[in-house]
Amino acid sequence: MSSFPEFDDRQHEYKQAKEINLKEVLQVLKRYVWIIIFLTIFTTSAGAYYSFTTYTPMYQATSRIIIGADASLITTLKVIIQDTTVLEKVVNKLELSYPPEVLSNKITVGSIENSQVVTITVLDSNPEQAATLANAVAETYKEEIPKIMDFKDVKRLSDAKVNPIPINQDRNKTVIIGFIGGIVIGIGIAFLLDSLNNSVRKEYEVEELLGIPVLGSVSKMKKKNMQKKKKKQARFEYRSETLGS
Known part of the structure; x- marks a missing residue:
């Protein structure tokens, strides 16, 4: 036996409350599961549509x-x-259909640390055009x-090669975000609707409203339960008749 009965009682009550809370959460999710499923399907479909159309x-x-200069001049x-x-x-050499400002937005200039190597990176929807x-x-x-x-000390180190693999090939990111977002939003709406529902569903709610203890409750009558009871009753009657004969 424990030397701290009060602590054991509190721990037991805490475990019971925790179990009750978990059951209530599961009941809420089960009650509004159709909302969660609908929102998840909707947001996932919307994410897939947006991803594949845009x-x-x-x-x-x-x-x-390679630029043969010191760091300050290279900048x-x-x-x-x-x-x-x-x-x-x-733009004039390649006869491009857009102005230099648009071309500038396609270009990223960088440098390899502690070196005179400068990189000119171009991003384009056409892999051949990007290399060109x-x-x-x-x-x-x-x-x-x-x-x-x-300034004349500029040398070509390496030419750009055609890269056939797109850098943004992961299109499933939007779909995954839509799926997770649908579940989160659905669960949030489920608990919101449950909090707005003023109907009495639990025995302790009756006790809180009326201020009297609940002595008993009648379980919900289901067709499946009634059939089981009829089968049990029929078996009992059959055994009674067999024993009586």
Whole structure:
């Protein structure tokens, strides 16, 4: 036996309350399961529709150049790569249908840490076009930078290659978000509707409303239960008749 009976009683009451709360949660979910299922199907379908109708595969290609300068000068030279002075030449050379400002938004200029290697990365919906643009920008920059800053120490390190794999090929992300969101929203609405429902469903609710203890309750009559009772009664009568004879 425990030397702390009061603690044991409290622990027992806590376990009972926890079990009751868990049962109530499961009952609420079961009562409004059709809402949860409907919202989950709706949000998942909406996510799938949005993903497959708005999805555009994007491809990336990178060209590398070497700039023979110190870190501070390289920073300045990198900025000029995306300047309209250089990109306008690229637009005219490739006869692009959009202005230099649009081309600038497709380009990301970076550098490998502690080196003179500068990367020119282009993002486009066409993999061949992405590689063509990256190489054209690198070549045009090498040609134009001596005219702009009288700087000639720029070398092509590697050309951009066509990458047939899109960088945003994961289209299931929106579908998964829609699925999880539907479940969360459905559960939230289920508990909201349950809190707004003022009907009396539990014995303790009757006790709280009337202020008197409940001595007993009548279980819900179901067709399945009635059939079981009839079968049991028929078996009992059959046995009684057999024993009597």
